[in-house]
Amino acid sequence: MVIAIDGPAASGKGTLARRLARRFGLAHLDTGLLYRATVARLLHDGGDPTKEALAVAAASRLEIADLEAPELRDEEITRWASVVAAQRAVRLALLDFQRDFAMLPPGGAGGAVLDGRDIGTVVLPDADIKLFVTASAEVRAERRFRELRDRGVGSIRSLVLHEIRERDERDRHREVAPLKRAEDAFLLDTTDMSASVAFDAACQLIISRPVKTA
Numbered sequence: 001m002v003i004a005i006d007g008p009a010a011s012g013k014g015t016l017a018r019r020l021a022r023r024f025g026l027a028h029l030d031t032g033l034l035y036r037a038t039v040a041r042l043l044h045d046g047g048d049p050t051k052e053a054l055a056v057a058a059a060s061r062l063e064i065a066d067l068e069a070p071e072l073r074d075e076e077i078t079r080w081a082s083v084v085a086a087q088r089a090v091r092l093a094l095l096d097f098q099r100d101f102a103m104l105p106p107g108g109a110g111g112a113v114l115d116g117r118d119i120g121t122v123v124l125p126d127a128d129i130k131l132f133v134t135a136s137a138e139v140r141a142e143r144r145f146r147e148l149r150d151r152g153v154g155s156i157r158s159l160v161l162h163e164i165r166e167r168d169e170r171d172r173h174r175e176v177a178p179l180k181r182a183e184d185a186f187l188l189d190t191t192d193m194s195a196s197v198a199f200d201a202a203c204q205l206i207i208s209r210p211v212k213t214a
Ligand code: DC
Pocket: 009, 031, 032, 033, 035, 036, 081, 082, 083, 085, 086, 115, 116, 117, 118, 119, 171
């Protein structure tokens, strides 16, 4: 079983993807980490992330272990990740990594959950089930604000909201693989849902989905 989950920043798609993977015994790939790890590798080698050829070379050399580096959530990497993610050749270089993960999940898992921005539209258009997870910008900003506070990172609510809106704008309006709901994706608006309610709703959709015939 292959599950594709897309949605904007702080929509809760990562938490949902992790929980679904555990519940159904699937491998999980947070594809945002691929863009983040590409930047980390580039910066480590002293490269300029705006140079597409360098970014492609870094993307092509990525390995699963690179996705575990603790600095991938740092602010500088977060900022550069959206720049690198807008480069067509970088996205192309990361396609096989994502498709291989879905088709041959590590650890002998019986399938995979991938979450990102273009999984249901570009990376895995034939996924068994597609979810588009969203929530109002205000609610997403509040969740991100609390998450930062719990991690001991000082932040200002209004700035977090501003940053979320800016990222939405970039992700939705970029030329290559913009964030959008696939026509056959279920919409899960979590604005008024807790993570547990969203998880239960997603499980119901998965369990009751019509089985695809070859
Ligand atoms: O989900 P995230 O914040 O970790 O993603 C980091 C960046 O990568 C963000 O700018 C969106 C982009 N991204 C993307 O373009 N396509 C994906 N499938 C996943 C993330």
